[in-house]
Amino acid sequence: MGRSPCCEKNGLKKGPWTAEEDQKLIDYIQKNGYGNWRTLPKNAGLQRCGKSCRLRWTNYLRPDIKRGRFSFEEEETIIQLHSVLGNKWSAIAARLPGRTDNEIKNYWNTHIRKRLLRMGIDPVTHNPRLDLLDISTILSSSFYNQSNSNMFGVQPMVNPELLRLAASLLSSQRDQNPSFLHQNDQKHQFGQTLIQENHNLQLQSHDQTLIQEIPSCVPFSSDQSTQLMEPNVDQIPSSFSHFNPQNCQLNEWENNGMVLASSNLDNFIAMENYGFQSVVDPASNLTPNDFDFTSHLSNLSTPSSSPTPLNSNSNSTNYINGSSTEDEREISYCSNLFKYEYQEIFM
């Protein structure tokens, strides 16, 4: 009649392993190998059940385990495999040498899953989240259209599908060439691809088949909007024709807005082409970390207000009037609804 029980449940230790227990397990396996987990604890002098020993060994003590943070390549591999295999952690782990299924599962649940959600991607289906699209429809048909949707004369469109495409484009570029982001010609090529894709999607939108119009600007009051100035495109040097992701920072604003800051003027052009609109130019040569966006945005309702630099050494100059150092200006963007992390897509 079947096998006998592997162990008595009573009297066996549970909980965290001590260094002494670890050493006993390591010594035993180094001397005798593993395989019969049923008898191993007793032979090794451990008050644990075989299952606990097996887990401890396979998830922690095994000598070929790679510790530490997951690399970008590993993360990309996990995402790609998960899109095919789903929650088959052991199958995914089999393709990542030195990583355990438990480690990958934990990393997925604590990092990757949340990141995909922030990017508007369903971590189960790996498709854009439909709930966001529903919200965007509501927003675009209600307060946004009633306020100042045309504050810059252009109704911007930001499409989750395009953002997803951007992420995958970047991933594939990175896969092919890890130093992609440090090469200007490739950055330029990537930017051009985005611009072309944005153009294509806008063309498709005329057929009302694919794209949904989504508000990309927080609905300021009319008083606030009058102070928002559209950057003078004529003052943008022609040399700034490609995207540079350096020194970017995303800040959430209130409940439904986000502000993108960059100290590089190239980003302005790329983001403009990408469908975001500029809201204000802090007009200084501060780095993003030196700038207090919350304070600055709250000052928009006060006509005489000016950006609030945290760095008193800044040499503040007005971008709109055009006299600052072009590539060190702060450009901020404001976009409604989307919580995509800019860095996650472009950096």
Add this chain to the structure above:
DNA sequence: AACACGGCCAACCGCCTGAAT
């Protein structure tokens, strides 16, 4: 300094499958 909170991760739990009896 004390407390609350949230992120992280090692470990456990429960289920499934296939092998042993």
Add this chain to the structure above:
DNA sequence: CATTCAGGCGGTTGGCCGTGT
């Protein structure tokens, strides 16, 4: 063939730790 269990797997938990208030 029926029963039982080892091993494997995915889901969940609980405690530690860092950070914010």
